[in-house]
Amino acid sequence: MADDGSKQALLEKVAPPAPGMPKITDSKKLDRIATDIRKSVVQMLHAAKSGHSAGSIGLADIFTALYFGMLNHDPKNPEWPGRDRMVLSNGHVCPVMYAAMAEAGYFPKEELLTLRKLGSRLQGHPHKGSLPGIENSSGPLGQGLSIAAGMALFAKRKRKSWRVYCVCSDGEHNEGQIWEAVMAAAKFKLGNLTAIMDRNNIQIDGYTEDVMPLEPLAEKYRAFGWNVIEVDGHNISQIIKACNEAKHVIxxxxxxxxxxxPGKAISFMEFITEWHGKSPGDKEKDQALAELKELEAGYEGA
Amino acid sequence: MIRKEMNLISPIDAPQAKKPSRDGFGKALVELGEAHPNIWAMTADVSESTRTHWFAEKFPERFVQMGVAEQNLAGMAAGIASCEDSVVFISAYGVFNPGRNWDQVRVSLCYNEANVKLHGSHTGITVGPDGASHQALEDMAITRVLPNMTVIAPADAEEARKATIAAAAWKGPVYIRTCREKMPVFTTALTPFQIGKANVYRDGKDAAIFACGPQVYESLIAAEQLEKEGISCAVVDFHTIKPLDAEAVREWAKKVKLIVSVEEHQIDCGLGGAIAEVLAGEGSGCVLKRHGIKNRFCESGEPFELLKKYGLDAAGIAEFVREARK
Structure with missing residues (x-):
């Protein structure tokens, strides 16, 4: 049967996917990587003089969890057919994805400072054709979950053991297309699809619940037939644990x-909606980097 | 004056079986499904109307029913097409696909260079009684403008079959436009078809009619009538709106004084618009007159009543050519 997910699980047991990049489990090491990624993002956005700071910084722990603790992938072979697919739906937070990719070894970290500049592979919103390892071009909100669901449907029908991860935002749940994809993913019983929503409560014009109320989000997803797990998005071990739990819901x-x-770990950015679409100036960059350096003291020896 | 090497039915006005061009699409889809395990078909609650139900019956594991959700239809198709060598056909009415999902077509398909082929059925005024909301008259305009997109408006069911098969082998997004109404099938299996290459069906010295869709046949009949009146009219099937056969446009601009474009679409930004873009700056001295729907919504009515009212049947096209020559 085309939609028999249990066969896929069986296949995974018989032929586990090739390991790709080794995964890190030490939580201190992971926290340190997340801090490095935050530093990169601050420097990138400062150099670019435009871009989205708060969301990118706030997602550093989630991207660390994915690229270093969760995804089966191989930065030296981005097209590896057995890789897990990582779809970014809210493309404007791509600085954090670029930083995580460079940290994982997809391309040299020096290239990060070319973000948004003429001739750069690091487009202002991700472009699939420009940079190996980018699974989908994105920018207009609400499109990524559909693409992820399409990949997951392919994997399910063709009995592939790889999984699909989709990072999306809370604000983009204003878009109707998201709910079309939510319905379809439940219809096709896509147990191989894990979406992670960055529930940071802000969007361009203010707080999500003022602009267009989204709650109760968990209940909405459950009503649509999804498995829902809520986590602290800055606790990397919790994020990895939740992703692993999801694997068992077939x-x-x-x-x-x-x-x-939003803007987690940088004092002047945290919770401030104006940092959604703004980049740090010289002084703000220096202060942010100084605060992140202080954090690093806690990871000595990791 | 009809060119024999085009292998059209003969005589051109002989009574023949009528078929909707969407049937040609559906038939080709089954042929493709049989020959290639990487072909997928998806629809948005219109499987029978778009003829994707023929594929669905044979290849249920490669058919996807999306419900009335054209945006997600395009998005999930992009996801499937990104896996291995999959080629995905997405099928709905032209007003919704590519109408409702234009942003998804632009970014998820075109910017991603996804190997997804859009099929818009029920295009033009010949969808008839459903009225203006369902008559796709802007679909070629909104697809033609997109980078990486190819646009084809087949003349009949047989050409739609060939176009569909050619689209599967063509890299990147393609939009194929078909019609609901049964129309004469005047091309044959031996009639050539190549994406981007216009077919000259009839030679002529006084004027050249460049047409697409059902108006190719109507133009051929119109040319027969005009011939009797001493007006020698070429008829060229511009099935591919993008990439337009610009060479053919330039060549005919040298041969005739008048080019008439005919399409069941707004005259701006469709076939006529594309031809105008080629002729602009050429200094050929050839005049282009565009025939089609002129910046308006149409109305309910029987398909052939509407074609008559808007001058897009053979008599209307002949009259347009006569007027254009004045």
Whole structure:
């Protein structure tokens, strides 16, 4: 049968996917990587003089969890057919994805400072054709979950053991297309699809619940037939644990609602909506980097 | 004056079986499904109307029913097409696909260079009684403008079959436009078809009619009538709107004084618009007159009543050519 997910699980047991990049489990090491990624993002956005700071910084822990603790992938062979697919739906937070990719070894970290500049592979919103390892071009909100669901349907029908991860935002749940994809993923019983929502409560014009109320999000997803897990989006071990739990739910897609603080770990950015679409100036960059350096002291020896 | 090497039915006005061009699409889809395990078909609650139900019956594991959700239809198709060598056909009415999902077509398909082929059925005024909301008259305009997109408006069911098969082998997004109404099938299996290459069906010295869709046949009949009146009219099937056969446009601009474009579409930004873009700056001295729907919504009515009212049947096209020559 085309939609028999249990066969896929069996296949995974018989032929586990090739390991790709080794995964890190030490939580201190992971925290340190997340801090490095935050530093990169601050430097990138400062150099670019435009871009989206708060969301990118707030997602550093989730991207660390994915690229270093969760995804089966191989930065030296981005087209590896057995890789897990990582779809970014809210493309404007791509600085954090680029930083995580460079940290994982997809391309040299020096290239990060070319973000948004003429001739750069690091386009202002991700472009699939420009940079190996980018699974989908994105920018207009609400399109990524559909693409991820398409990949997951392909994998399910063709008995592939790889999984699909989709990072999306809370604000883009204003878009109707998201809910079309939510319905379809449940219809096709896409247990191989894990979405992670950056629930940071802000969007361009203010707080999500003022602009267009989204709650109760967990109940909405459950009503649509999804498995829902809520996590602290800055606790990397929790995020990895939730992704692993999702693997065992075969008949339903999983939505991990990751509660995050926009601009997390940079005092003047946290919770401030104006940092959604702004980049740090010289002084702000220096202060942010100094604060992140202080954090690093806690990871000595990791 | 009809060119024999085009292998059209003969005589051109002989009574023949009528078929909707969407049937040609559906038939080709089954042929493709049989020959290639990487072909997928998806629809948005219109499987029978778009003829994707023929594929669905044979290849249920490669058919996807999306419900009335054209945006997600395009998005999930992009996801499937990104896996291995999959080729995905997405099928709905032209007003919704590529109408409702234009942003998804632009970014998820064109910017991603996804190997997804859009099929818009029920295009033009010949969808008839459903009225203006369902008559796709802007679909070629909104697809033609997109980078990486190819646009084809087949003349009949047989050409739609060939176009569909050619689209599967063509890299990147393609939009194929078909019609609901049964129309004469005047091309044959031996009639050539190549994406981007216009077919000259009839030679002529006084004027050249460049047409697409059902108006190719109507133009051929119109040319027969005009011939009797002493007006020698070429008829060229511009089935591919993008990439337009610009060479053919330039060549005919040298041969005749008048080019008439005919399409069941707004005259701006469709076939006529594309031809105008080629002729602009050429200094050929050839005049282009565009025939089609002129910046308006149409109305309910029987398909052939509407074609008559808007001058897009053979008599209307002949009259347009006569007027254009004045």
């Amino acid at each position: 008949e339903r897609p999983t939505m991990i609602i990751a509660h995050t603080v």
